Amino acid sequence: MGRPMLTRRKFCSFCVDNIEVIDYKDPLKLRPYISNRGKIEPRRRTGTCAKHQRALAVAIKRARHLALLPYVPSHIHKTEGVGIRD
Secondary structure (H helix, E strand, C coil), rough: CCCCCCCCCCCCCHHHCCCCCCCCHHHHHHHHECCCCCCCCCHHHHHHCCCHHHHHHHHHHHHHHHCCCCCHHHHHHCCCCCCCCC
């Protein structure tokens, strides 16, 4: 029997920085919360609280609608970048 694996508790970066509103117009801040396949990362991976995860999902969807972020990963591969418009 081995020792149980200790996992570090993740804290919501938005709560720590005291950010109330997540800006959809800043895709560089939204990018860490999107997988390389273009999907929104779950709470268990990012460590965000439920309140900010909901706001983050809305912000990412708004940014996608305005073409600030891609919907699909093929757009990322074609541009050979992070898939963010400048």
